[in-house]
Amino acid sequence: MTTDETVEDLGLLPTTRRALRHRIARAQNESRVPSLVAGVARDGEVIWEGALSALDGVETDGRTQYRVGSISKTFTAVLVMRLRDEGLLELTDPLEKHLPGTGAGQATIADLLSHTAGLAAEAPGEWWERSPGTLRPELSDVLGEEPHRHPVGRIHHYSNPGYTLLGALVEEMRGEPWEKVLRTEVLEPLGLTRTSYGPQAPYARGWAVHPWADALLPEPAHDLGRMAPAGQLWSTTRDLLRFAAFLLDGDEEVLSAASVREMRTPAAPSLPGTPESAYGLGLQVLSGAGATLTGHMGSLPGYLAALLSHEGERLTAVVLANTTSGLLVGTLAAELLGIVAEAEPAMPRLWRPMREVDPAVLELAGAWYWGVTPYGLHCGADGGVELRPLKGTGRASRFEAVGDGTWRGLDGYFRGEILRPVRDADGAVTHLDLGAFVYTREPYAPDSVVPGGVDARGWHGQVESG
CATH class of the missing domain: 3.40.710.10 (DD-peptidase/beta-lactamase superfamily)
Structure with a gap:
């Protein structure tokens, strides 16, 4: 049969x-x-x-x-x-x-x-x-x-x-x-x-x-x-x-x-x-x-x-x-x-907006830099966030909310690691701390907390050799 x-x-x-x-x-x-x-x-x-x-x-x-x-x-x-x-x-x-x-x-x-x-x-x-x-x-x-x-x-x-x-x-x-x-x-x-x-x-x-x-x-x-x-x-x-x-x-x-x-x-x-x-x-x-x-x-x-x-x-x-x-x-x-x-590949799931917008989470969205490498942080409707390089290859991961203002990695290099926004005395986010990696809003800003410090003279053009 x-x-x-x-x-x-x-x-x-x-x-x-x-x-x-x-x-x-x-x-x-x-x-x-x-x-x-x-x-x-x-x-x-x-x-x-x-x-x-x-x-x-x-x-x-x-x-x-x-x-x-x-x-x-x-x-x-x-x-x-x-x-x-x-x-x-x-x-x-x-x-x-x-x-x-x-x-x-x-x-x-x-x-x-x-x-x-x-x-x-x-x-x-x-x-x-x-x-x-x-x-x-x-x-x-x-x-x-x-x-x-x-x-x-x-x-x-x-x-x-x-x-x-x-x-x-x-x-x-x-x-x-x-x-x-x-x-x-x-x-x-x-x-x-x-x-x-x-x-x-x-x-x-x-x-x-x-x-x-x-x-x-x-x-x-x-x-x-x-x-x-x-x-x-x-x-x-x-x-x-x-x-x-x-x-x-x-x-x-x-x-x-x-x-x-x-x-x-x-x-x-x-x-x-x-x-x-x-x-x-x-x-x-x-x-x-x-x-x-x-x-x-x-x-x-x-x-x-x-x-x-x-x-x-x-x-x-x-x-x-x-x-x-x-x-x-x-x-x-x-x-x-x-x-x-x-x-018959699966139909993409219907995109939906967030039901409620948390200003503290929305503040994290956008471009961040690990050194001079640009990354994009996207805040999803499910409450999670995703960090991916904006060009080339890099360490991309998805994160789920832990409930205390931090996120835990779900996959990739940062699986299990904690993504933590660091704020100054006024409550503004200064940088992201992710398993000892620091992400800043500007590449090597003079006042940033990049490990090893940043040359106070900042960016410049050609310099004489020696």
Whole structure:
């Protein structure tokens, strides 16, 4: 069965819909996938769905569950960030402070979230993805006698046991199983009714495809037990598109926009040899072709999954397939985003004026100079400000109001730094202080506070050599 007309108002041009369907059809054919379902949303609204099934009598659509593997890690990361936002822990805390006795306690919470804890990639013993979780009932069975492969905090080394520890941390601090905490604190508030610990009909069975013949072999689908926070979940394209929208904008009932933005921010480079990729706090960050995509990929025997978002275009894409290998699912999701972004780029948002003008903020607008380099400071309707060079390249950043007359950097070189207007005894702004950088209204004015001072003779023309 094939479907790509399951959304009442698709909101895309026929040529775009055909291009999307053609792309998944080519992927299904070339990679020999038993079934594949994909979806694209813009601003949280599904604008296209496509489904392909090569199995007689088996139908699939946006409500069909597939196993999503390591996308489960992003859900676990959300739970950890909630603990941080509630003040129950700091990301800089060593794990030992909250979950003692693991043998990996010197790693910080942030190290575990960003895969920089130096832990082994996999659990010891037999192939954990194809064996029952009952073989690893304790954390010691997941970590083994020598859990580390690298020094803590040095490099990015993807670790499934690391996210098992984070799941155990959630259980320790909430006093409830990871599954129950996830359902109560994330799935139910976000309305993810088709995301679950185990499969719920209708769901797609997992298959392996013979490498040299068009033949299928069923894959096992074991309960991962202790390893569940690293890869257990089942979900659908519609649920994951809703989750992806949350990862862009946040939801005050679950996690703020600032905290999900923090998750999307690179915290560590990815594996050596992949300079275009990085890892945030439970999210992969992929850069290339002029766009930055965030999300996560997942795989378990019989299943491949990808969730990616293009923040600038307000687009999200999800691809789910029931095959063990062969399909470059992340590449496919990125290409679906690219098709829509190129054919039907997002309409610019309607410009609106400020509701109220704060004279103290308006006073800062205009040209400022770092040394002799001109910058422009723009005050936005959202209460934030933006500082950018007026020509050439330079250190551009956006800032959000802190509430005490200062602004905190959101991106670029000055992310996290404080922009502070400095006033004289009469209350007039003399200069801007930004992380030890001084911005003045005039370039090197004689009476300015530029570090190192300014020659009192001021500007002049040609001078004799010597």
